[in-house]
Amino acid sequence: MSIAWGSLLVVFIVSFGSAVAVVVLVAFALVALSGRATATTPDSRPALMTAGTGTAVAGVCLVAAAAIVLYGLYIIVA
Amino acid sequence: MSVIVIAVILTALIFDFTNGFHDTANAMATSIATGALRPKVAVIIAGVLNLIGAFLSVEVAKTISSGLVDEAKITPVVIFGGLVGAILWNLLTWLLGLPSSSSHALFGGLIGATWVAAGGSAIKFAGVVSKVLLPLVLSPIVAGIVALTATYLAYRIARRGEEGTITRGFRISQIVSASMVALAHGTNDAQKTMGVITLTLITVGALPPDAGPPLWVIATCGLAIALGTSLGGWRIIQTLGKRISDIQSPQGFAAETSSAAVILVSAHLGFALSTTQVCTGSIFGAGAGRKLAGVQWGVAGRMALAWLLTLPAAAVVGALAAWVAGSGTAGTIVVAVVALAIASGIYLASRREPVNANNVNDVPAPQPVTVGV
Numbered sequence: 001m002s003i004a005w006g007s008l009l010v011v012f013i014v015s016f017g018s019a020v021a022v023v024v025l026v027a028f029a030l031v032a033l034s035g036r037a038t039a040t041t042p043d044s045r046p047a048l049m050t051a052g053t054g055t056a057v058a059g060v061c062l063v064a065a066a067a068i069v070l071y072g073l074y075i076i077v078a
Numbered sequence: 079m080s081v082i083v084i085a086v087i088l089t090a091l092i093f094d095f096t097n098g099f100h101d102t103a104n105a106m107a108t109s110i111a112t113g114a115l116r117p118k119v120a121v122i123i124a125g126v127l128n129l130i131g132a133f134l135s136v137e138v139a140k141t142i143s144s145g146l147v148d149e150a151k152i153t154p155v156v157i158f159g160g161l162v163g164a165i166l167w168n169l170l171t172w173l174l175g176l177p178s179s180s181s182h183a184l185f186g187g188l189i190g191a192t193w194v195a196a197g198g199s200a201i202k203f204a205g206v207v208s209k210v211l212l213p214l215v216l217s218p219i220v221a222g223i224v225a226l227t228a229t230y231l232a233y234r235i236a237r238r239g240e241e242g243t244i245t246r247g248f249r250i251s252q253i254v255s256a257s258m259v260a261l262a263h264g265t266n267d268a269q270k271t272m273g274v275i276t277l278t279l280i281t282v283g284a285l286p287p288d289a290g291p292p293l294w295v296i297a298t299c300g301l302a303i304a305l306g307t308s309l310g311g312w313r314i315i316q317t318l319g320k321r322i323s324d325i326q327s328p329q330g331f332a333a334e335t336s337s338a339a340v341i342l343v344s345a346h347l348g349f350a351l352s353t354t355q356v357c358t359g360s361i362f363g364a365g366a367g368r369k370l371a372g373v374q375w376g377v378a379g380r381m382a383l384a385w386l387l388t389l390p391a392a393a394v395v396g397a398l399a400a401w402v403a404g405s406g407t408a409g410t411i412v413v414a415v416v417a418l419a420i421a422s423g424i425y426l427a428s429r430r431e432p433v434n435a436n437n438v439n440d441v442p443a444p445q446p447v448t449v450g451v
Binding site for chain 2: 004008019020027028030072073077
């Protein structure tokens with residue numbers, strides 16, 4: 001009986017890498033977007049970056065996360 | 079096409095329907111629990127995406143139709159018996175609100191029925207172990223590890239952000255991640271019924287050995303699972319969303335993203351894993367990944383017991399059904415009538431304490447008890 005350990009390892013590595021990357025990218029995007037909210041709330045903690053920079057960073061992170069998801073779907077459909 | 083083949087195809091589609099409403103929770107339980115989606119909207123989205131997902135791949139269908147049992151040694155009656163076992167186990171676990179594996183039920187039913195009708199030699203044990211059992215054991219563990227890591231990192235990163243933005247952002251993200259799980263569920267689970275129908279068509283010579291599912295099989299299976307999903311298996315949604323852990327939106331997002339990744343990668347490689355076990359593993363991982371989050375390990379124990387029982391229980395019912403149905407047309411009718419009576423009884427029992435879209439979230443939050451990372 002042959003067990004496809006290689007394929008199982010691929011499942012673990014690809015799942016781990018893609019899922020953790022997407023979650024981390026979205027989390028970074030939301031932290032970056034927090035700058036917009038803190039800018040309008042006087043007594044809140046100081047933001048990590050300005051609203052403009054935050055929006056740009058968030059955009060990059062979300063585009064990267066979307067690219068991972070779409071590439072994964074492309075691989076499956078193709 | 080003979081009457082028994084048509085009966086098997088209809089029974090397979092009924093199984094697919096029960097698979098859909100049994101597993102709606104996999105995609106939508108955490109989104110409904112965190113309020114990211116309204117319950118009825120969630121199940122309709124899940125249904126539509128299940129339908130789309132059914133058309134994405136046929137690798138798992140090929141595993142089912144050619145990798146588990148020797149198609150030369152079985153008949154449509156055997157498959158009918160296996161499906162009856164799977165359907166009844168699915169309905170019973172739905173009544174109890176247990177997210178057991180529809181895949182296990184299907185494989186158990188088929189294996190039990192084949193064993194009785196054609197002997198142990200008709201079962202491809204190597205294929206069962208490597209393509210089904212091993213992934214079924216490993217997948218919830220892998221999903222749990224991925225979800226735990228993702229949740230831990232999400233909270234570590236997000237604590238530097240503004241709370242309202244973080245919560246709102248993860249809720250919106252959950253709509254996307256839950257949709258991905260629904261798509262993955264359609265891709266993985268609809269294929270199992272496609273595989274069974276394809277196997278039936280191969281056994282009667284309507285398709286050549288090693289054939290993939292025809293388009294009409296893909297379409298009908300996609301529609302059946304989508305219809306079942308859009309009705310919502312509210313009892314299991316309640317268990318997964320509210321009784322395991324007090325799920326917050328970052329956890330829900332991490333759990334769903336992990337589940338979608340594991341299911342889609344596995345489906346692409348032809349592993350017929352249990353989406354239920356993957357999603358449950360992810361939810362437990364996400365529960366444990368949040369600092370001081372409480373995970374109800376007692377609930378986990380009951381689920382584990384149901385998981386262990388699923389394959390043998392469905393195998394016994396499948397074997398019994400195949401044995402009776404194998405006696406001729408009268409036997410097949412007896413099995414169908416008894417199965418219908420049991421299914422009706424289960425439905426009536428569920429009406430005593432109905433769980434629906436209006437009360438699915440009416441459960442006290444679990445008390446934090448054990449795990450913190």
